[in-house]
Amino acid sequence: MRRYVIAGNWKMNMTPKGAEALIGEMKPLVEGKNNCDVVLCVPAIDIPAAVEAAKGSNIKIGAENVHFKASGAYTGEISAEMLVEAGVEYVVIGHSERRQYFGETDQTVNLRTLAALNAGLKAIVCVGETLEQRELGYTETLLKYQTKMALTNVTPEQMNNVIIAYEPVWAIGTGVTATADQADEGNGYVRAAVAEMFGADIANKTVVQYGGSMNDKNAAELLSKENVDGGLIGGASLKPAAFAAIVDAAQ
Numbered sequence: 460m461r462r463y464v465i466a467g468n469w470k471m472n473m474t475p476k477g478a479e480a481l482i483g484e485m486k487p488l489v490e491g492k493n494n495c496d497v498v499l500c501v502p503a504i505d506i507p508a509a510v511e512a513a514k515g516s517n518i519k520i521g522a523e524n525v526h527f528k529a530s531g532a533y534t535g536e537i538s539a540e541m542l543v544e545a546g547v548e549y550v551v552i553g554h555s556e557r558r559q560y561f562g563e564t565d566q567t568v569n570l571r572t573l574a575a576l577n578a579g580l581k582a583i584v585c586v587g588e589t590l591e592q593r594e595l596g597y598t599e600t601l602l603k604y605q606t607k608m609a610l611t612n613v614t615p616e617q618m619n620n621v622i623i624a625y626e627p628v629w630a631i632g633t634g635v636t637a638t639a640d641q642a643d644e645g646n647g648y649v650r651a652a653v654a655e656m657f658g659a660d661i662a663n664k665t666v667v668q669y670g671g672s673m674n675d676k677n678a679a680e681l682l683s684k685e686n687v688d689g690g691l692i693g694g695a696s697l698k699p700a701a702f703a704a705i706v707d708a709a710q
């Protein structure tokens with residue numbers, strides 16, 4: 460019932476020229492892999508080059524952040540309307556790196572999510588616990604809280620455009636992947652929170668990704684789990700062959 464979504468998050472990597480070259484390499488490797496949505500979320504400056512390079516392919520382009528106001532005196536920020544006009548279809552919101560380094564809170568994650576959805580973008584909302592929170596036994600509480608805060612005031616109809624990425628902070632960029640059972644359990648907590656807010660039908664339709672050191676070796680096992688509907692992939696999304704292998708695992 461749920462369609463896999465395999466999304467790359469390039470973070471602060473690749474210049475526009477590099478983006479063009481990387482997508483050029485990636486295109487033939489993922490062509491015809493239509494059993495999942497293939498998305499690359501790229502730095503804002505790379506968006507025009509990425510949209511152009513992805514034309515005529517099954518690769519969709521996403522941004523890595525969006526501001527919650529429509530316009531105004533917000534130096535350095537980018538609005539949802541700007542992203543839409545540039546050809547962006549997806550946007551990552553509330554990544555743990557933004558929470559950790561840029562003062563992102565559950566409130567601003569919620570506001571950004573609403574702005575993205577109101578503009579017709581698909582929101583990839585990130586949630587995840589730190590190692591300390593996990594060791595204290597707060598994983599379920601934290602994941603449910605972050606999920607519910609992010610989705611406050613989202614309408615049931617808008618849930619069609621919401622993807623939630625469970626990214627345990629301790630697994631991001633560390634090479635330490637959650638076990639498939641840990642990923643399934645975390646994603647399950649997220650889905651349970653969606654069910655508590657919107658009911659079981661919507662929860663069963665909501666795409667919940669896993670992210671955190673997903674790669675060509677571990678993707679098949681992670682994606683085989685009931686609650687894992689795709690991946691949000693950092694490092695491996697910068698390597699065409701590895702990313703294409705993850706897309707293959709979702710076929």
Ligand code: 13P
Binds near residue numbers: 468626632634671694
């Ligand atoms: P890595 O795949 O590099 O661990 O990054 C995961 C991530 O943060 C994707 O958003």
